[in-house]
Amino acid sequence: MAAPETSDAPAPRREIHTISLYVANRPGVLVRVALVFARRGYNIESLVVSPAAEGDFSRMTITCSGDLATLEQMIKQLSKLVDVVHATDHTGDASYESEIALVKVAANLDARTEILQIAEHFGAKVVDYGTDSLILRVFGASDKLDAFIDLLRPQGLLELVRSGKILMARGLEET
Amino acid sequence: MGIAAPKLITRGVPVANTPFSDCPSGAEVLIQCLEREGVEYIFGLSGGAAIPIFDALVDSTIKLILVRHEQGATHMADGYARATGKPGVVLVTSGPGATNTVTGMLTAQMDSAPVVVIAGQTLSSNLGKDAFQEADVTGITYPVVKHSTLVRDPEAIPRIVREAFHLATTGRPGPVLIDVPKDVSEAPCTASLEAEVDLPGYTVPGHAESASLDAAAALIRRSRRPVLYVGHGAVIANAGKAVMTLAEKLRAPLVNTLLGKGATDETHPLHLGMLGMHGTAYANKAVDACDLILSIGARWDDRITGKVDEFCVDAMKIHIDVDASEFNKVLRPDVCLLGDARLTVEDLIPRVEALDTDEWLSVCTAWRQRFPLKYPKKGGLRAQHVLDRLDSLTEGNAIITSDVGQHQMWAAQFCRTRSNRHWITSGGAGTMGFGFPSAIGAQFAHPDKEVWAVVGDGGFQMTLCELATAAVHEVGVKVLIINNNYLGMVRQWQQLFWENRLSGVDLEGNPDFVKLAEAYGVKGIRIRRPGDVDRKLQEARDHDGPVVVVAEVAKEDNVFPMIPAGAPISNMIIEPPKERMEKPSGST
Numbered sequence: 001m002a003a004p005e006t007s008d009a010p011a012p013r014r015e016i017h018t019i020s021l022y023v024a025n026r027p028g029v030l031v032r033v034a035l036v037f038a039r040r041g042y043n044i045e046s047l048v049v050s051p052a053a054e055g056d057f058s059r060m061t062i063t064c065s066g067d068l069a070t071l072e073q074m075i076k077q078l079s080k081l082v083d084v085v086h087a088t089d090h091t092g093d094a095s096y097e098s099e100i101a102l103v104k105v106a107a108n109l110d111a112r113t114e115i116l117q118i119a120e121h122f123g124a125k126v127v128d129y130g131t132d133s134l135i136l137r138v139f140g141a142s143d144k145l146d147a148f149i150d151l152l153r154p155q156g157l158l159e160l161v162r163s164g165k166i167l168m169a170r171g172l173e174e175t
Numbered sequence: 176m177g178i179a180a181p182k183l184i185t186r187g188v189p190v191a192n193t194p195f196s197d198c199p200s201g202a203e204v205l206i207q208c209l210e211r212e213g214v215e216y217i218f219g220l221s222g223g224a225a226i227p228i229f230d231a232l233v234d235s236t237i238k239l240i241l242v243r244h245e246q247g248a249t250h251m252a253d254g255y256a257r258a259t260g261k262p263g264v265v266l267v268t269s270g271p272g273a274t275n276t277v278t279g280m281l282t283a284q285m286d287s288a289p290v291v292v293i294a295g296q297t298l299s300s301n302l303g304k305d306a307f308q309e310a311d312v313t314g315i316t317y318p319v320v321k322h323s324t325l326v327r328d329p330e331a332i333p334r335i336v337r338e339a340f341h342l343a344t345t346g347r348p349g350p351v352l353i354d355v356p357k358d359v360s361e362a363p364c365t366a367s368l369e370a371e372v373d374l375p376g377y378t379v380p381g382h383a384e385s386a387s388l389d390a391a392a393a394l395i396r397r398s399r400r401p402v403l404y405v406g407h408g409a410v411i412a413n414a415g416k417a418v419m420t421l422a423e424k425l426r427a428p429l430v431n432t433l434l435g436k437g438a439t440d441e442t443h444p445l446h447l448g449m450l451g452m453h454g455t456a457y458a459n460k461a462v463d464a465c466d467l468i469l470s471i472g473a474r475w476d477d478r479i480t481g482k483v484d485e486f487c488v489d490a491m492k493i494h495i496d497v498d499a500s501e502f503n504k505v506l507r508p509d510v511c512l513l514g515d516a517r518l519t520v521e522d523l524i525p526r527v528e529a530l531d532t533d534e535w536l537s538v539c540t541a542w543r544q545r546f547p548l549k550y551p552k553k554g555g556l557r558a559q560h561v562l563d564r565l566d567s568l569t570e571g572n573a574i575i576t577s578d579v580g581q582h583q584m585w586a587a588q589f590c591r592t593r594s595n596r597h598w599i600t601s602g603g604a605g606t607m608g609f610g611f612p613s614a615i616g617a618q619f620a621h622p623d624k625e626v627w628a629v630v631g632d633g634g635f636q637m638t639l640c641e642l643a644t645a646a647v648h649e650v651g652v653k654v655l656i657i658n659n660n661y662l663g664m665v666r667q668w669q670q671l672f673w674e675n676r677l678s679g680v681d682l683e684g685n686p687d688f689v690k691l692a693e694a695y696g697v698k699g700i701r702i703r704r705p706g707d708v709d710r711k712l713q714e715a716r717d718h719d720g721p722v723v724v725v726a727e728v729a730k731e732d733n734v735f736p737m738i739p740a741g742a743p744i745s746n747m748i749i750e751p752p753k754e755r756m757e758k759p760s761g762s763t
Contacts, residue, residue: 024376027325028313035317057375076500082322082342085376 016045017071017091018167020175021060021084022052029083033060036077042066046164057085059175061166063142088175090167095175097167099142102127103149106156107134115155122148133158198363201329202227205293205360206235207368208336214264216240216255216619218248222268224308225295227360229266240619240648243640245272247612249279250638253288254613257599258574258620260411262289262343269295270308273354274315278606280350281319285603286434287407289348291339296356299327313354321349329362333370341372346379347498348411380497382522383514391469391510392526394491398467400535401427404450404479407434407602408472408497414517415439415595418471421524426532428539430458432473434602437592442571447539448548448591451479453584456546456736456749461539463744467491472516475505476603477740477761485743495519546736546749548588556705558582558657558728562589564708565627565655568716573625574617576600578610578634580664582657584734586629608637614652615645625653625716632658632685642695645721653715654692654723659730660685667733672758692723702726 023029030049037044045063052059071089078087103124107115112134119126119136122144128135138148142165149160169175199207205228209217218240221229232239242248245267252263267273273294283290296302297309313325322342324335332355339351395401403422409415409431415438422429422445429439430450441448448455450462462468468490473479475494480486483506492508494501495516502511512519550559562585565575571593577583577600592598599617601609614628635656645652666680689699698718702711702725715722738747741761748756 024374027327028317028323031314032317039318073500073504076502080498080500082374082377 015068015091016063016065017089018097018165019062019064019075019078019087019089020167021062021078021087022175023058023060023085024083025051025056025058026083029058029081030060032081032083033062033078036074036081037062037064040066040070040074040077042070042074046162048164048166050166061164063165086174090169090175093169095167095169097141097165098139099145099165100137100139100163101145101149102161103136103138103152103157104159105134105136105152106132106158108132111155115152118148118151124148198365200227200231200360201326201332201355201362201364202231202360204329204332204364204366204368205336205355206231206237208333208370209264210236211368212336212340213261217264217266218242218251218255218616219266220245220248220268220272222272222295222308224269224297224357225266225272227357228293228295228355232266239266240644242612242644244638245275246278246608247638247641247644249276249290249292250282250606250609250612251616251619251641251644252290252292253279253283253609254576254599254616255620256283256289256348256616257613258596258617260289260413260596261620262291262340263616265290265292267292267294268308269297269312270310272308273312274310277316277319278604278608280316280352282601282604282606282609283350284319284321286601287348287411288350289343290350291343291353292350293353293355295360296325296354298358299356300358302356313352316352319350320352321347323352323354325354326356326359329359329364330366332359332364333366333368334373337370338372338374342374342377346377347408380499380514381518383495383512383519385522387510387512388519388522388526391493391512392523394467394493394509395425395469395523395527395530398491398530399532400464400466401425401530401532402461402465402468403427403429404462404468404470404473405429405431405435405438406471406473407432408495408516409435409438410472410595412472412497412516412518413595414471414520417517417520417524419443421520421527424524425527425530426536427530428461428536430454430462432476432479432602433587433600435473436587436598437595440593441591442593445536447543449587451476452481452738452740453588453734453736455548455588456747457539457542459736459738459744459747460542460546462487464538465490467493469493469495470508471495471520472497474501477505480505481738481746481761482741482743485745550732554729556703556708556726556728557732558585558659558726559589559732560705561655561657561702561708561712561726561728562586562629565629565712566590568709568712569625569627571597573597573627574599574614574621576610576614576617576626576628578628578630579605579607580631580634580662581659581667581732581734582629582631582663584664585657590629607631607634609634611635611652611654612638612641614654615641615650618650618652619648626651627653627655629655629657631663632656632660632682632688633662635688636685639691642692642697642721642723646696649720651719652721654721656688656723656725657728658685658688658725659728659732661730663732664734666731670731670733671752671756672739674755688723688725698722700724
């Protein structure tokens with residue numbers, strides 16, 4: 001929803017939800033999950049699938065944006081899928097979350113020093129040192145990565161690859 | 176289920192020079208698994224990729240019913256399933272054979288009918304290569320199935336079949352697809368038929384939580400104007416007896432949805448009939464005025480609520496459902512009870528006491544007397560008259576299926592369903608072409624029962640090729656065509672809301688349905704005059720074998736009462752309107 005034209009205030013930030021799914025490792029489960037989002041007009045921002053601790057199960061961590069009112073319904077639709085063991089909305093809870101990004105920036109001699117200073121501040125590591133470009137690898141919470149990328153953008157961002165957020169509930173609580 | 180220990184049967188052409196030459200094939204194991212599930216009939220149509228499975232049927236106890244179009248097979252299986260509660264089984268080939276089942280699967284999914292569709296598929300090695308009659312059927316059908324599996328390993332067949340039947344029939348039932356590549360059905364299979372279900376993500380609710388039951392009971396105790404709103408969930412869970420006990424204990428009136436017809440006896444004094452867009456005026460008035468509405472396996476469909484913001488605004492709402500995703504979907508009930516409809520109602524009964532509903536029941540009775548279902552007695556033959564007489568002649572003992580449209584609503588209004596699983600119709604999907612094949616399926620399930628398919632001239636022509644199936648198997652289905660030579664429901668909307676600008680509704684070119692029936696070797700009977708109705712219906716009832724009765728009814732009749740789509744219940748039209756009406760804001 002756009003802010004009124006007369007207002008100088010920035011448009012409200014879209015709410016990003018993070019949903020964790022524990023699924024049986026059966027063919028088609030990813031498509032079934034994706035269809036629940038698509039049918040309800042939800043946009044998947046990132047999706048990470050990885051093997052779970054035990055045998056035939058996988059973890060999916062999905063960040064998505066869309067109408068808040070349908071989120072509850074969508075979680076229930078996801079839980080209803082035969083191959084989904086559970087689906088949990090972790091938005092706003094105290095889970096530990098992390099993401100990794102690879103950032104390729106143009107790095108001529110003039111810019112290089114500043115880029116490296118930014119990288120050092122964010123704990124990013126240079127993983128490819130070329131004459132015209134650098135690849136930086138940075139870990140952390142997704143908003144930290146956002147800030148890092150925003151700072152590098154004026155320097156000439158050539159390519160960006162992000163892993164998508166992964167997340168785990170703290171303590172003995174199940175993710 | 177009392178099935179004898181299975182023995183592996185080896186048959187067919189031995190596979191030369193392989194260590195498995197005395198092994199059954201995947202297809203043979205598949206059919207043995209179906210026998211273990213108690214399958215009596217398979218409704219199907221053969222084709223290249225499914226030949227191994229059809230071959231395995233030759234020596235099976237399962238009877239194959241060869242249809243003329245795969246859509247018909249799915250509706251027959253659906254009709255069989257709804258008439259019995261047991262899963263209906265479909266067998267088709269790959270590609271177009273399988274895609275022709277999509278409408279049937281949607282129909283079963285929307286109405287929670289247990290149907291298992293087995294489709295042949297091209298060779299595994301050809302998948303994704305646009306091979307002859309290849310279609311990504313699991314991909315195409317994801318949104319219209321409860322679950323589906325593309326079989327990769329013949330050894331997994333017993334588990335997959337067991338899971339398919341478990342999923343189709345438990346919890347909220349629905350269609351399950353098993354897609355079987357030809358190499359898998361031909362491959363030797365050494366798997367034991369004893370397979371365990373391995374579905375870690377699937378649970379079936381039973382009893383509702385007692386805290387929720389107590390909360391619901393507390394709301395009920397305060398009610399003076401309660402209504403029990405009974406849906407298909409009550410039919411599926413066979414909850415009718417418990418629901419009636421609850422209604423009588425509370426002294427609360429009941430209404431049912433289109434699909435809830437038959438869960439309880441619609442002729443019971445506490446029963447107000449069907450609610451919703453074309454429900455009885457008194458059912459809708461009761462729902463509009465109640466102070467508590469208890470949904471028993473009904474999902475607040477848009478055909479029921481009309482304008483949701485104005486639906487039962489002041490009433491407490493309680494929702495019993497076996498599917499948690501139905502809660503808070505359309506509206507936010509005060510209490511949600513997750514559980515089997517029968518168990519939940521049974522658990523509720525001891526928690527409640529008789530309510531002081533004398534005044535409320537007398538108000539409902541007054542509405543019933545003031546706004547009865549009625550129809551014009553003049554102007555030639557009326558569909559309502561024919562259906563009213565069908566109801567009287569059969570006295571609720573017949574299973575009645577319907578297609579979709581005006582005749583469906585008239586049948587729902589005038590054929591009062593007395594017992595469970597005696598009313599079968601496509602509600603959620605509104606699938607034209609459903610009525611006739613579903614009646615064939617119901618008749619196979621209950622050969623000794625009278626089965627009537629009430630259809631329109633439009634819908635009947637979508638699956639009429641199954642006249643051959645009915646004729647060949649001497650299925651004694653009675654087809655009643657309400658023939659107005661129109662797609663009548665759309666014509667009604669165009670007349671009422673679109674300035675009578677008729678578009679795409681005139682079925683000019685309809686065949687002579689009596690001659691058509693006779694061409695298939697089926698008896699044809701025509702009714703033209705109101706005075707002939709009883710005699711001709713009785714003639715059809717007395718006929719041993721399939722029969723097509725064509726009622727040539729008034730061309731431009733309309734279904735009332737009617738709540739325009741998306742309008743509040745208070746906007747219900749009981750009499751034909753005199754003035755032009757606004758276009759409805761609701762969906763369709």
